Amino acid sequence: MLKILKTPYGSSVKTLLKTLLQPHQEYLVDESVETYLDNMSPVVIIVQEDVFLFEERYPKTFVGHYFCKSRGSVALINAKVALAEMMEKASLILGFTPTNNKPARLFARKLGFKSNGMIDTAFGEAEFFSMTKQEWNEKYG
Structure with missing residues (x-):
C-alpha cells in the first residue's frame, strides 16, 4: 500500500509526523516540529x-x-518504492547521516546512494549521500 501525502496535511497526518519527528527534535535547528512541517512542507x-x-x-x-x-x-523494498515515486519529480536526492548511525549509513548504500564523504553539520559530523535520477535509472531503470 502506497500513500503520497502533500500539504495541507490533515490533523491525523500531522499527529503521525509529530510523533515520528519528536525524537529527532534536536535536528530541527530552533524549530518546533509543527513549525518545521509548516515551513518545509515535505512530501x-x-x-x-x-x-x-x-x-x-x-x-x-x-x-x-x-x-x-x-x-x-x-525496509529496503519499501524505501525503493518511495524513491521510485520521488524520482518522478526529483533530479537529485540528498541525505546527511550522522557518522555514529552505522545502520542508516549502510541502508543508504544498499539503496544505491553514493557517499560524498564526511561533512561537518550543526549537529556534528555526517556522511553526505546523493543519488541522481540518472544513477537511479541506471540501477533500477
Whole structure:
C-alpha cells in the first residue's frame, strides 16, 4: 500500500509526523516540529508502516528522511518504492547521516546512494549521500 501525502496535511497526518519527528527534535535547528512541517512542507510517502519525508530544498533537489518500522529486506523494498515515486519529480536526492548511525549509513548504500564523504553539520559530523535520477535509472531503470 502506497500513500503520497502533500500539504495541507490533515490533523491525523500531522499527529503521525509529530510523533515520528519528536525524537529527532534536536535536528530541527530552533524549530518546533509543527513549525518545521509548516515551513518545509515535505512530501510524505507512506509504504505499509514506513514513512518517508522529502524536503524540496532547491528545484527538483530533495533531502530524504526515512522512518522505517520494518527491518531488513522489507525496509529496503519499501524505501525503493518511495524513491521510485520521488524520482518522478526529483533530479537529485540528498541525505546527511550522522557518522555514529552505522545502520542508516549502510541502508543508504544498499539503496544505491553514493557517499560524498564526511561533512561537518550543526549537529556534528555526517556522511553526505546523493543519488541522481540518472544513477537511479541506471540501477533500477
